[in-house]
Amino acid sequence: GLDFLSGDASSAAELTAVLAASMNEPTDLDRFADFVQGALRHGPWVLIDCTADEQPPDHYANWLAAGIHVITPNKRAGSGP
Numbered sequence: 001g002l003d004f005l006s007g008d009a010s011s012a013a014e015l016t017a018v019l020a021a022s023m024n025e026p027t028d029l030d031r032f033a034d035f036v037q038g039a040l041r042h043g044p045w046v047l048i049d050c051t052a053d054e055q056p057p058d059h060y061a062n063w064l065a066a067g068i069h070v071i072t073p074n075k076r077a078g079s080g081p
Contacts, residue, residue, distance in 0.1 A: 029059045033068060043067055 036045050047063060049056040049072040060070050 027055075029056060030062070033059070033063055033066065036068065037066065044069060046071060048072065 033047065036047065037043075045068040047068055047070055049070065052075065056072070060072075063070055
């Protein structure tokens with residue numbers, strides 16, 4: 001997923017097509033965080049996780065350490081194993 005981060009999509013139609021094609025691919029959340037920081041060279045950076053997925057909370061510590069604020073109602077983030 002997130003192939004649009006490479007800059008290959010130059011229009012809304014292209015972006016829509018790239019997103020549709022990548023819907024079944026896993027998302028590289030570290031790559032997404034790097035993109036957010038690169039695209040917005042000056043913070044503050046904020047990622048909002050509105051998922052119930054187990055994957056994003058695994059990245060919270062690294063994002064916070066990189067200066068990215070995390071806002072989430074994700075119940076998995078504060079629960080035990």
